Amino acid sequence: MRKLKLQMQISVDGFVAGPNGEEDWVIRGDDKHWQLINDLADSSDTILIGRKMAETFIPHFENFAKENPKFEFAQKMVNTPKVIFSKTLVAPFGSNTTFASGNLADEISQLKNQAGKDILVYGGASFVSSLLAGGHIDEMYLLVNPILIAKGMRIFDLLKNRQTLTLVSATPSYTGVTAMHYRFG
Template identity: 70%
Template sequence: MRKLKLQIQISVDGYVAGPNGEEDWVVRASDEKLWQLINELPDSSDTLLLGRKMAEAFIPHFEEFESDSPKITFAQKMVNIPKVIFTRTLDKPFGKNTSLAKGNLAKEIAKLKNQDGKDILVYGGAGFVSSLIAGGHIDEFFLFVNPVMINKGMRIFDLLDKRQKLSLISATPYECGVTVIRYKLNNE
């Protein structure tokens, strides 16, 4: 069975975006080792999940990259990887290599996990990720903890109605101040 992995930027005080989706607090330093991890994570996956709101910004962002950009290789990965947009409102997909999931979240995730292939990666958005976490669907968490407290905004753990135990896989600090904490869901 494929694993569902979450990669997300988060503040020390637990926010993943400002009140209006702002990400101006995210460390954008050119830390080569951190960038290597960001670039390698999609290589272990062959499917990317996005909520509709995030997809509306994410997909055009990477499809519009200029070929002379230093991050064009990563952008091409994001364009070429099959993406599933979870939505209740869209009738047809947009962008390259996209499809829609409109059914029951648990059933859609189970169907994807039971398909052959590499793991599945999810980037967001906040509401979609909150639902995945609350449902116990995330198998591994890659929390990119930024050295900032933003005091208000969007959170992803507020829908939990029961405890979910995690096991630490690794915690790696980077020169730019970000620490990547990797957990796996403890299903015992």
């Protein structure tokens, strides 16, 4: 069975975005973190994303200039099949996208039971909250930024029970960002 892996930026006080989705507080990590992000993308052949995040995520990578040093990674994001989860979308948009609007548990189960590499989740906050609350995420890669943003969007508030995590690795960077890799259970 394929694993569902979450990669997300988070502040020390537990926010994944500002009140209006702002990410201006995110500190970019160093080359070690970039390699982790790249390797994580390589270990996956499907990206799951909520509709709101898809509206910025997909055009961001599709509009990268060839001169950009991250162009190769951007092309990986463009070329990887993406499933946009939405109850309001009537058709997918962007390259290599489909959409899912059925029961979340059923859709995730179907995807996890397909052959292939693992599945990578990038966000947004409400979509990830639903995945966490449903117990669908197998591993988390949290890029913990050394900042307190005081208010914003959170992803753990829908959890009803305490959950035990196993720390797989913690990778600090010179920028102060620490990549925390956890498994559930």
